[in-house]
Amino acid sequence: MSTILQELETKIAGLKTATAKSNTGIVREVGDGVCKIEGLSDVMLNEMIEFPGSVYGLALNLEESEVGCILLGDSADVAEGNEVKTTGRLLQVPVGKALLGRVVNTLGEPIDGKGPITTDVFYPVENLAPGIIKRRGVSQPVQTGIMAIDAMIPIGRGQRELIIGDRATGKTTIAIDTMISQARLNKAGEESGAKDFRPLYCIYVGIGQKNSNIARSVATLEAAGAMKYTIIVSAPASDSATSQYLAPFAGAAMGEWFMANGMDALIVFDDLSKHAVAYRQVSLVLKRPSGREAYPGDVFYLHSRLLERSARVNEANGGGSLTALPIVETQAGDVSAYIPTNVISITDGQIYLETDLFYQGIRPAISVGLSVSRVGSAAQIKAIKQVAGKIKLDLAQFRELAAFAQFGSDLDAKTKAQLDRGARIVELFKQPQYHPIPVEQQVAVLWSMQNGYLDEVPVDRVKEYQNKLQDFLGTRKEALLAKIREKRQVDKEVEDDLKAALNDFKTTFR
């Protein structure tokens, strides 16, 4: 109690002498979440502006005698003639571990009914990305738990990997799966008490989504026990365009706190197409000149400055990282549209999901030919590199041969073997949603495939073989899995153990 009194007395003492100087303006036009203000001669770009009734705005357009401003929160009470003033502050959001497990809006205010968030650290929503001196290369993996991604399109901590595809092709599912996988790894890492274990915290930013979709994602994460390590920033379709425009920047600020404090974080922007649409709306209402598809000229910079904030910083700066998984929705598979090409060129690779594959039952519907990871292979653990090195090539050859083989039945033995191998790889990479596979299990399964253990299994039973093998290894060969986990490579000893285990399993699999 005495500390509160002391704090209060200090505040009162500070106020006694001060005559506050402020720079003011008058609202001349208001509507569609933006307003034009006359005056505010000292206002700075992106500065917060205070309206009557504790409503705040953000100065975006500085003109000769007017300021274009976007309104944050409820703008119903803002009217023409209102006097507004500058605050000298940039828009900030609360950051820190107190936000983990919470669902917040763009301003970092809780919307999950779990009470207030207690944190005294705030980060600016717009922040400069770390410079080249502060950065270091990507060398640690993000285990997504999705075998096709971990084997062929690996993602490293600090990387920006785009997830792109048409509507309903499983883009969000890949992101949610990755978050669930991180939660499991975090839990296991905490329980093991390993000193060098680095948990990966997750931030999911829902932009322009249906409220029901965000609620479903939250429920899935809660059911999987992943909310403990996750922050959800929600700017659904019912929120203003302003709120949707700022949401990914607010999420990035929350992620930056983890990076700045030597921790690792993963941020999912779901999705940047809707973000660009929200920004287009704000820009058009602010009467900024429009360009291609009516997007403003700086829509590339909008996304590049956002995604540049994902980085891995060097030891001198804490050694933290922020990995970004932006999502972009294409229309009828058109990756050459404006926003998809922009984001493809900014990111360090993309996972392209195809509708055709999705409906053929190949889920996740990853198109091997169009998906790439430009930096992730440096982050792959040696064991995965050993067993999955040639898989992408095998699969690409399989797709080519499969198309060719449709025209004739006479195939030479080599081609037939390649087709058989490819069909089995495709089966292996099918994976139900929300069931990430631990990396040691992936190594064991892929090793068995590389070494011909699957050749005798009929293609339609490959999935059954894989599931039973995983159960067998999980229940009876725990020591072998632990060995792979620790050694992170397949050496002679692990290879012998794998051979023994698989021969053992072969006798039980009928």
Added chain:
Amino acid sequence: MKLNKDSRKLSRQLFRNSFADGKLDNSKIQAVVESILATRPRHYLDILKDYHRLIRLEVEKRHAVVESAAELSAETSREVERDLKSKYGGDLTTDFRVNADLIGGLRIKIGNDVWDGSVRNRLARLSEEINHV
């Protein structure tokens, strides 16, 4: 106000031509208005409105509005006026107003800048600070 690019450009040009020795010149302003009304260029009404707005904003920069909760004595008013003129120059005009909502103290507005030493403002700031404790 929707104003096309050319009209805006013209009104800005007329505004710039209304100064003499860095200060607004009444005779020039009158001449500008008379010339527009005489020649009536395209969108002349919009041009006049924008020109009026620019002149108003410039005049406000040289005009102080001093608000107090109760009427100030003649001596205090003179003292305030003298202080303001010494700071902003002799051509500053002053307007004294009574605003009971201030509760006490003074609030001075010159152009876009406001110095608020009123009790109302201090209470508002105190309440904001207490909310943060």
